[in-house]
Structures are given as structure tokens and as C-alpha cells.
Amino acid sequence: KQALHEVLMRDFALILLDVELLDMNGFDVAARIRGRPQSVNTPIIFQTASDADANHALKGYNVGAVDYMTKPISPGILRAKAAIFVQIYQQQQQIQKQADQLIQLNQLLQDEIVERKNAEKALARINEKLEMRVQERTTQLNETNRYLRQVEKIESIGNLAGGIAHDFNNILSVILGYSQMMLQTIPADDAHRKKLEAVLRAGERGAALT
Numbered sequence: 001k002q003a004l005h006e007v008l009m010r011d012f013a014l015i016l017l018d019v020e021l022l023d024m025n026g027f028d029v030a031a032r033i034r035g036r037p038q039s040v041n042t043p044i045i046f047q048t049a050s051d052a053d054a055n056h057a058l059k060g061y062n063v064g065a066v067d068y069m070t071k072p073i074s075p076g077i078l079r080a081k082a083a084i085f086v087q088i089y090q091q092q093q094q095i096q097k098q099a100d101q102l103i104q105l106n107q108l109l110q111d112e113i114v115e116r117k118n119a120e121k122a123l124a125r126i127n128e129k130l131e132m133r134v135q136e137r138t139t140q141l142n143e144t145n146r147y148l149r150q151v152e153k154i155e156s157i158g159n160l161a162g163g164i165a166h167d168f169n170n171i172l173s174v175i176l177g178y179s180q181m182m183l184q185t186i187p188a189d190d191a192h193r194k195k196l197e198a199v200l201r202a203g204e205r206g207a208a209l210t
Contacts, residue, residue: 007033011038012039013043014043015045016047016078019046019047026048027060030065040064043066043088045065046069048069048070169207172203172206172207173207176207179199183200
């Protein structure tokens with residue numbers, strides 16, 4: 001019972017099972033072992049008395065035995081058979097370990113792919129925002145340049161107007177100066193005096209505008 005408990009709780013490379021046990025039948029024990037999912041493929045070698053018939057052996061194979069040995073059993077043969085099954089078990093364990101490692105590696109690769117895709121999406125969003133900012137800055141720069149050009153035009157016009165006003169003032173100064181000089185020499189009853197006074201007033205209005 002203790003051995004059966006261990007078999008049901010742990011994994012073994014090989015089980016050597018006597019057909020005739022003290023308190024239970026070896027075939028029933030094998031059936032219980034096969035009922036455990038973890039040990040359904042665990043190889044079982046039955047050992048029995050030399051007078052066992054073929055039906056006995058067939059029953060053992062039916063409950064999952066991989067071999068049926070009659071007593072007396074040769075230790076060398078038993079060790080050789082056990083070594084083969086142990087080697088198979090170790091190979092299976094190694095294959096399972098490699099399979100688990102491949103599963104883990106595949107999961108890591110899948111996680112990395114997901115992370116890269118997320119990073120690409122994040123980078124795409126950042127690039128989109130940067131492009132929008134560049135467009136906004138470009139628009140602002142164009143508006144600023146257009147404003148500066150307008151300011152330059154206004155300044156040019158202002159400079160031109162200032163130059164014209166300066167020249168105009170020079171001309172008016174001459175007109176006003178000669179008009180005043182002539183008024184000092186023309187009698188009050190002279191017919192040309194009123195015209196000259198009109199010229200003087202017009203010149204003074206022009207000087208006030210500039």
C-alpha cells in the first residue's frame with residue numbers, strides 16, 4: 001500500500017510489480033496506476049512465478065504491462081531492461097524540458113513582438129504629434145513672415161513719405177519765404193497782393209500737413 005501511495009503521488013521511470021501480492025492483486029494495482037493521468041504511460045514490468053500460464057501474461061499486458069518476467073529472474077537481465085526504460089524516461093524528461101524551454105522562449109518572443117508593436121504604435125503617435133507641431137510652427141512662421149513683410153512695406157512707405165514730405169517742406173519753405181518777401185514790397189492796393197496772399201496761405205496749409 002505504501003508503494004502504491006508513492007506511485008500515485010510521484011513519477012517513476014519504471015515500476016516492477018509482482019503479480020501475487022500479500023493483500024491485493026498485482027493486476028488491480030496496475031489498473032489503479034493506469035488510472036492516474038501522470039502515470040498512464042509509466043512502463044510496468046510484471047514478475048510472477050514460473051508456473052504462470054499464457055493467460056496470466058496476457059492479462060498483465062492488457063492492464064498496461066510492457067514486459068512479463070517469470071521467476072527466478074536474472075538480476076543482469078532485469079538491470080539491463082531497467083536501464084533501457086530509465087534511459088527512455090530520462091530522454092523523455094529531457095525532451096519535455098526542452099519543450100518547456102521552447103514554450104517559454106516562444107512566449108518571450110511573443111511578448112517581445114507585442115512590446116515592439118506597442119512601441120511602434122507609440123512612436124507613430126509621437127511622429128504624428130511632431131508632424132502636427134511642425135505644421136503648426138510652419139503656419140505660425142509663415143504668418144510671422146507675412147506680418148514682417150507688411151511691416152517692412154509700411155516702413156518703406158513711411159520712409160518714402162518722410163522723404164517726400166522733407167522735399168515738399170523744402171519747396172514750401174522757398175515758396176513761403178519768397179511770398180513773404182514779395183508781400184513786404186507790394187503796396188496794399190496792388191491787385192496782385194491778394195493773389196500773393198492766397199499763395200502764402202496755401203503754402204502755410206501745406207506746411208501744416210507735413
